Amino acid sequence: MAGHSKWANIQHRKGRQDEKRGKIWTRLTREIIVSARQGGGDIAMNPRLRLAIDKAKAANMPADNIKRNVDKATGNLDGVTYEEIRYEGYGIGGAAVIVDCMTDNRVRTVAEVRHAFSKYGGNLGTEGSVAFQFKHVGQFFHAPGVGEDRLMEVALEAGADDVVTHEDGSFEVLCAPAVFEAVQQALDAAGLKPEMAEVTMRADNAIALTGDDAQRMQKLLDVLEDLDDTQAVFHNAEIDAA
Numbered sequence: 001m002a003g004h005s006k007w008a009n010i011q012h013r014k015g016r017q018d019e020k021r022g023k024i025w026t027r028l029t030r031e032i033i034v035s036a037r038q039g040g041g042d043i044a045m046n047p048r049l050r051l052a053i054d055k056a057k058a059a060n061m062p063a064d065n066i067k068r069n070v071d072k073a074t075g076n077l078d079g080v081t082y083e084e085i086r087y088e089g090y091g092i093g094g095a096a097v098i099v100d101c102m103t104d105n106r107v108r109t110v111a112e113v114r115h116a117f118s119k120y121g122g123n124l125g126t127e128g129s130v131a132f133q134f135k136h137v138g139q140f141f142h143a144p145g146v147g148e149d150r151l152m153e154v155a156l157e158a159g160a161d162d163v164v165t166h167e168d169g170s171f172e173v174l175c176a177p178a179v180f181e182a183v184q185q186a187l188d189a190a191g192l193k194p195e196m197a198e199v200t201m202r203a204d205n206a207i208a209l210t211g212d213d214a215q216r217m218q219k220l221l222d223v224l225e226d227l228d229d230t231q232a233v234f235h236n237a238e239i240d241a242a
Helices: 006-019 021-039 047-058 063-073 106-119 148-157 177-189 211-226
Strands: 083-090 096-103 134-142 162-165 171-175 196-203 207-209 230-235 237-239
Touching: 021 047, 021 063, 021 096, 021 230, 047 063, 047 177, 083 106, 096 106, 096 211, 106 211, 134 177, 148 162, 148 171, 148 177, 171 177, 177 196, 196 230, 207 211, 211 230, 211 237
Parallel strands: 207 237
Antiparallel strands: 083 096, 096 230, 134 171, 134 196, 162 171
């Protein structure tokens, strides 16, 4: 995935995420509720909840909202019960797509996901049909110009598995999800704050799409991401952002 357009793709994706800030609180609320329900309301004992709360704070969610959602999940307040569901499928040019959802109505959600795939040129697959092409990792992106030696030293010492140098001069730090926080803290402390940092599903190999195929794939991804029950969409398409 070390293509020449890697950094352009990351900036393009970040820009699209920024455009959709209106939906971010809804997704963060669901993530907080599910994380707290599964692992308890103590962030010292629940890394997933701690990460969700950090994201909520970064998105300027009020502390009262965060506390209320944790209380809902741990039984102190009544709330909706969400379940996590993962859908897998294929987009334009055979690109692999994973859609992670949280829903209170499985029948509604699968119908909406299937409709999006079929209407915009993709196909909903079976469980496991594309997930083998991805790895669950912590991922940090640094812009071209960051000191490579210093970045590698800090990242690897903090527990990262690899530092990938892309053809455009950008860097990608990869780690196990369990050490994501430790690596992030080490990078921040060293003044190497990444442009993007997340625990994600990273594709092993990319499929380059240009022209009409790139536009069609972006449309499919936008529709999937805009579904009410969607939490995250992962794919292996390297879309020409031009």
